[in-house]
Structure formats: C-alpha cells, structure tokens
Amino acid sequence: MAPRPSTGVDNEVTVGTRDFSPAHFLFPAHFLFKIESFSLLSENGIDKYESSEFESGDYKWKLIIYPNGRNTEDGGNHVSAYLVVADINSLPNGWEFNAFFSIFLFNHEFDNFMFMKGQRRFHLINPEWGFSNFVAKEDLMDPTNGFIVDDKCVFGAEVFVIKSKGIGECLSLFKVTDSYTREFKISNYSVMENQWFSVEFITGEHKWKLCVDTKGYGDQEGDCVSIFLDAVGMERQSSYQKLKADFTICMKNQFDGADRKHRDINGWFSPSWPSLGWSNFISITDMNDPKKGFVVGDSCVIEVEISIKAVVRSLP
Incomplete structure (x- = not known):
C-alpha cells in the first residue's frame, strides 16, 4: 500500500x-x-x-x-x-x-x-x-x-x-472458589536466629514465602513476634505490576487447636510493597507461655491460606 x-x-x-x-x-x-x-x-x-x-x-x-x-x-x-x-x-x-x-x-x-x-x-x-x-x-x-x-x-x-513510552495496564479479576493452604513447622524455636524464612511455595502462578521475626520487627522489637507474607521477586517483576490477595496466617495451638492465633489481610502486593503482614502478630509473652500451646517441644506450627483476587499486568 x-x-x-x-x-x-x-x-x-x-x-x-x-x-x-x-x-x-x-x-x-x-x-x-x-x-x-x-x-x-x-x-x-x-x-x-x-x-x-x-x-x-x-x-x-x-x-x-x-x-x-x-x-x-x-x-x-x-x-x-x-x-x-x-x-x-x-x-x-x-x-x-x-x-x-x-x-x-x-x-x-x-x-x-x-x-x-x-x-x-x-x-x-x-x-x-x-x-x-x-x-x-x-x-x-x-x-x-x-x-x-x-x-x-x-x-x-x-x-x-x-521519545515516548506508552504505558498501560490490564486488571484481571478472579472469581475465587478455591484457596491454597500450606502448613510450616519451625523446629528449635528457642535457639533460632531472629528471622526464619519458609521455603518458597506457589499459588496462583505466583511464588510466596513466610518470614517470621521471633524477636519482633521495627517498633515491636522485643515485644511481639512479627510475621509477614512475601511475594517473591515482586520487586523485579516485569510481567505484572501488582496483585491483590486475601490471606490468613494462623499460629496453631498444638494442644487442642481451639485457641489459635490468626489474622487476615486483604491487600495489594506491588514492587514497592512486596511484603504484607503484622509486626505485632502475637506477643512474645503469649508465644513463649507453655500453657498457650504455641510452642511445644521447642517447635511451632504456622498455617497460611491464600486466595488470589486480582492481578494487574502491564500492557505490551
């Protein structure tokens, strides 16, 4: 033509x-x-x-x-x-x-x-x-x-x-019918260093890991155990810009499971904010109380449940 x-x-x-x-x-x-x-x-x-x-x-x-x-x-x-x-x-x-x-x-x-x-x-x-x-x-x-x-x-x-670079994004929403649940056991809790990281796991085609600060993070240092969920590689991500997820983290009572410590978040993970969680998840006093059942045999059990709600990708 x-x-x-x-x-x-x-x-x-x-x-x-x-x-x-x-x-x-x-x-x-x-x-x-x-x-x-x-x-x-x-x-x-x-x-x-x-x-x-x-x-x-x-x-x-x-x-x-x-x-x-x-x-x-x-x-x-x-x-x-x-x-x-x-x-x-x-x-x-x-x-x-x-x-x-x-x-x-x-x-x-x-x-x-x-x-x-x-x-x-x-x-x-x-x-x-x-x-x-x-x-x-x-x-x-x-x-x-x-x-x-x-x-x-x-x-x-x-x-x-x-010179101009077109910028665009696409929001994909998901009707969530299933969630992903993963359980982790932390051994030798009393002698563990300040931070513990889980192995990476995948849900919704995204990689995740848990981070536990046994002595606390930020202004909660010395008072609370801090727990965060990290979107692995989010700060280097190029195929998508951010994602929205519902997740629950639970510190299990290993005696009878009745008195569990759990918290929920519905939030956005992004390259500038790849980690969400709580610096004051549970007090160190309650965590170490043998009557609470969170640490038994010098081990604790943490459960995480994740549902992906939305993903924002860059348009080509």
Whole structure:
C-alpha cells in the first residue's frame, strides 16, 4: 500500500527562513544534500531521488526529492520534498512514533535557509511525510532568488523524534472458589536466629514465602513476634505490576487447636510493597507461655491460606 502523501498546506506546517544551518545545536540529527546540474535531473530521467540513510532517534531516514513534483495534478510546477523512515522491515510489529521535522533549501544570495516544518505520526501505513509544494519550480530556477547558483542547489533535513513510552495496564479479576493452604513447622524455636524464612511455595502462578521475626520487627522489637507474607521477586517483576490477595496466617495451638492465633489481610502486593503482614502478630509473652500451646517441644506450627483476587499486568 502506497503511503498517503502530505499536502504541506495544513495548520501543522510552518514555512519560513532562518540563518543557521541544519547543524544547529537544537536538532539531534541533520542531513545536507547537494545537487549539481539540477537542470539535468529531468533530462536524465530522474523524477525521484532518494538520499542515503541518516539516523535520528534510533531510526534511519531518507530525504526524497521529486524535481518535477509528486503531485501529478500540479503539472510539474513544484519541487516536492519528503522524509521517509528507511529499513522499515527491521522495525518491530506495530511500530509508530511522532517526529518534528524540517526540510530546507539553501539561499546562496542571502546566506540563509528557506524551510518547511511540521509534526507527524510515522507508522507502517504512513512511513513517509513531506511537502508536495515545497518550492515552485519558477522560484527555484529564478537566479535572482538565490536558490540555484551555477546550476547547483542544497537541500537539507532535520528530524527530532519525540521519545515516548506508552504505558498501560490490564486488571484481571478472579472469581475465587478455591484457596491454597500450606502448613510450616519451625523446629528449635528457642535457639533460632531472629528471622526464619519458609521455603518458597506457589499459588496462583505466583511464588510466596513466610518470614517470621521471633524477636519482633521495627517498633515491636522485643515485644511481639512479627510475621509477614512475601511475594517473591515482586520487586523485579516485569510481567505484572501488582496483585491483590486475601490471606490468613494462623499460629496453631498444638494442644487442642481451639485457641489459635490468626489474622487476615486483604491487600495489594506491588514492587514497592512486596511484603504484607503484622509486626505485632502475637506477643512474645503469649508465644513463649507453655500453657498457650504455641510452642511445644521447642517447635511451632504456622498455617497460611491464600486466595488470589486480582492481578494487574502491564500492557505490551
């Protein structure tokens, strides 16, 4: 499918002159194209010329000059000038981006540049944009205008690719009918270091582990046992941004199971908040009380139950 040409006569196009060349520091990429014996282009059957490639914004470009115009209805009264994204077969599927661009014609008489500039969205259907009426042939060939000297003229192009990364997300909700329950036994509780980590386990295609601070965490240090549920690898996760889960953590009474210590959370795990739980899950006094049944034979038993409610993924 041929790209749809720009007419160069809409509200997004600016026409003017300036003194500095396309190499001016404001622009990240520029290209100059000198034509000698311009009058011989048509005589030699060259109705379209594509320049060599130049780069801007990680993309390759070409400047295209139509000496007799691209718009056949114009009768060849104008020179057309276009920019095209080169080597589009190497670009990923669905590529598109916006760019500011200018196309120039050097004026030898006044030592400045006549230009047209605009902003366009380049993509697979329209990889080429420019100006069909860039300069009138009569004005270009008139020696008093200074565009052609000794049958030589200089065109130029500048491109500024607008860098933007699209961001999107998809919220997936689940009708939870099942939950995942896992039981862990911590042995040698009295001589354990401050922190204990469970082995990793999987539920809802996500990895988890329990963390127990026997001496307490943060402002509860020395007063309470702290227990947290960690979403493993959440801080490095790229396929999803966050997930919502209901979970219950229970410290079992190993005597009769009647007096259990349990707490519930309905919360969001995210890369900035990959761990949820309680710094004051149970007091150290109750935990170590032999009558409570939480520590028996220097071991305790913790149960965790998890239900995944929602997942937020990044859109590709």
